[in-house]
Amino acid sequence: MKLAVIGTGYVGLVSGVCFSDIGNDVTCVDKMSQKIEMLQQGEVPIYEPELKELIKKNAEAGRLRFTTDLTSAVGNADIVILAVGTPSMPSGEANLSYIMEAAKEVALAMNGHKIIMTKSTVPVGTNEKIGSLIRGNTAYPVSVASVPEFLREGSAVRDTMNPDRIVIGSDCEDARQALAELHKTLTDNILFTDVRSAEMIKYASNAFLATKISFINEIANICEKVGADVTQVAVGMGHDNRIGSSFLKAGIGYGGSCFPKDTEALIQIAGHVDYEFKLLKSVVEVNRDQRFNVIRKLESILDTLNGKTIAIWGLAFKPETDDVRDAPAFEIITSLLQRGASVKAYDPIATSNFMQKLNSPRIEYCDSAEEAALRADALCVLTEWKEFQKISPATIQSWLKSPNLIDGRNMYKEEEVANTGLIYYSVGRPNMNKGVREKTPQLLF
Numbered sequence: 001m002k003l004a005v006i007g008t009g010y011v012g013l014v015s016g017v018c019f020s021d022i023g024n025d026v027t028c029v030d031k032m033s034q035k036i037e038m039l040q041q042g043e044v045p046i047y048e049p050e051l052k053e054l055i056k057k058n059a060e061a062g063r064l065r066f067t068t069d070l071t072s073a074v075g076n077a078d079i080v081i082l083a084v085g086t087p088s089m090p091s092g093e094a095n096l097s098y099i100m101e102a103a104k105e106v107a108l109a110m111n112g113h114k115i116i117m118t119k120s121t122v123p124v125g126t127n128e129k130i131g132s133l134i135r136g137n138t139a140y141p142v143s144v145a146s147v148p149e150f151l152r153e154g155s156a157v158r159d160t161m162n163p164d165r166i167v168i169g170s171d172c173e174d175a176r177q178a179l180a181e182l183h184k185t186l187t188d189n190i191l192f193t194d195v196r197s198a199e200m201i202k203y204a205s206n207a208f209l210a211t212k213i214s215f216i217n218e219i220a221n222i223c224e225k226v227g228a229d230v231t232q233v234a235v236g237m238g239h240d241n242r243i244g245s246s247f248l249k250a251g252i253g254y255g256g257s258c259f260p261k262d263t264e265a266l267i268q269i270a271g272h273v274d275y276e277f278k279l280l281k282s283v284v285e286v287n288r289d290q291r292f293n294v295i296r297k298l299e300s301i302l303d304t305l306n307g308k309t310i311a312i313w314g315l316a317f318k319p320e321t322d323d324v325r326d327a328p329a330f331e332i333i334t335s336l337l338q339r340g341a342s343v344k345a346y347d348p349i350a351t352s353n354f355m356q357k358l359n360s361p362r363i364e365y366c367d368s369a370e371e372a373a374l375r376a377d378a379l380c381v382l383t384e385w386k387e388f389q390k391i392s393p394a395t396i397q398s399w400l401k402s403p404n405l406i407d408g409r410n411m412y413k414e415e416e417v418a419n420t421g422l423i424y425y426s427v428g429r430p431n432m433n434k435g436v437r438e439k440t441p442q443l444l445f
């Protein structure tokens with residue numbers, strides 16, 4: 001099939017590349033000429049495992065092209081995929097200006113019937129508006145479908161090639177058939193829904209996953225007070241098939257380009273129909289506060305942070321990505337600076353993206369994990385990169401000035417920390433004081 005993909009962010013680029021890899025002819029379009037030039041030269045503007053190799057392979061096979069020329073890409077395509085950003089506005093609502101503009105440009109470029117497949121995450125009712133906008137700007141027939149995207153950054157290619165399900169939300173039979181055909185080599189599990197339900201499935205899925213994370217983070221906070229271990233609790237819960245084991249990793253709260261944005265947007269979507277989504281509001285509030293546990297733990301060890309040097313390992317919102325959108329590291333580092341601390345920060349690949357957004361004379365961006373940790377008063381692990389997991393707690397201790405380790409991602413096991421001289425605070429697990437488990441708290445009943 002002939003596809004035009006509008007927008008070469010994570011979703012547009014990865015899905016365009018994967019669709020070409022399964023034999024389709026794909027043209028990826030972006031307004032940003034620097035991005036397109038990079039892609040044409042085989043460079044990838046984002047860090048995503050496996051992507052570079054796949055781009056090379058499919059571009060060489062002549063199935064994958066990159067251009068800023070939307071008109072010719074749409075003109076040559078049967079299916080147009082909308083994958084532009086829908087970022088948050090200050091109110092929390094999704095900003096639909098990019099997708100509406102892209103839809104209009106597509107309408108003006110049409111030279112015959114097209115199927116429009118929206119992969120961007122959009123509020124319920126948006127695809128109907130996209131359909132009306134396109135019909136108002138072209139005389140050619142159009143069939144619109146909402147096909148939400150469920151890939152995760154860091155495993156985007158794998159997720160796209162092996163999806164749990166494909167949701168096709170459309171009232172147009174031709175779109176349902178063509179899009180089922182397009183996806184059938186990826187999975188048999190294709191669900192057909194109406195358009196509004198497909199749009200809601202995306203928000204509900206992200207909101208539910210965010211809820212699981214805030215839930216386990218609150219359980220972790222209670223575990224710390226009652227002397228239980230949240231990692232064991234999560235395993236025990238996860239063995240119940242009705243609960244499932246994924247998304248029960250306690251930590252410093254979720255970040256990234258989607259959970260924060262989509263939870264806020266769903267609260268707004270509900271609000272517009274006079275429904276207060278109380279549960280989701282709490283999920284967001286718990287998440288906002290969770291990252292400050294790092295600061296609270298540091299203060300409980302160091303008393304004051306004023307004049308202290310704090311090492312930070314990990315700036316990306318999760319491992320295997322250089323994306324720093326809504327990364328918890330921003331608020332944690334900002335809060336350290338406000339308390340008078342200096343920061344030495346290191347991330348294997350996200351540093352340059354991060355430093356474009358946060359700079360201060362009291363932040364030193366380092367070239368290695370060791371350089372960041374050397375002579376610091378404490379180390380905070382904010383992203384569980386494999387590179388950090390390979391460094392033993394004993395080595396960390398030898399680098400630090402004071403032996404304080406705050407593990408925001410439960411990266412180390414108790415036995416690895418035992419017998420070191422580290423004061424070790426993780427999330428929802430017993431603290432270790434100089435390598436020895438702290439006394440189990442007294443319970444007041």
Ligand SMILES: NC(=O)C1=CN([C@@H]2O[C@H](COP(=O)(O)OP(=O)(O)OC[C@H]3O[C@@H](n4cnc5c(N)ncnc54)[C@H](O)[C@@H]3O)[C@@H](O)[C@H]2O)C=CC1
Binds near residue numbers: 006008083105
């Ligand atoms: N990032 C992710 O992991 C996921 C994102 N989504 C959703 O997919 C959508 C896209 O997200 P990202 O890929 O992160 O986007 P992004 O914001 O990283 O990139 C969007 C791209 O679209 C381009 N663009 C905007 N208007 C254009 C136009 N009129 N013509 C051509 N190009 C245009 C921009 O220049 C930019 O390169 C959002 O709605 C997001 O919520 C869904 C699942 C996963």
Ligand SMILES: O=C(O)[C@H]1O[C@H](OP(=O)(O)OP(=O)(O)OC[C@H]2O[C@@H](n3ccc(=O)[nH]c3=O)[C@H](O)[C@@H]2O)[C@H](O)[C@@H](O)[C@@H]1O
Binds near residue numbers: 151209252253255318
């Ligand atoms: O709509 C989107 O953009 C995407 O959002 C998430 O994907 P992503 O944000 O790339 O990454 P996740 O692996 O979901 O992690 C999100 C955040 O939650 C945190 N997390 C995740 C899992 C967990 O158990 N605990 C936890 O704290 C991560 O550290 C990270 O900060 C969803 O998992 C995807 O299905 C969805 O397509």
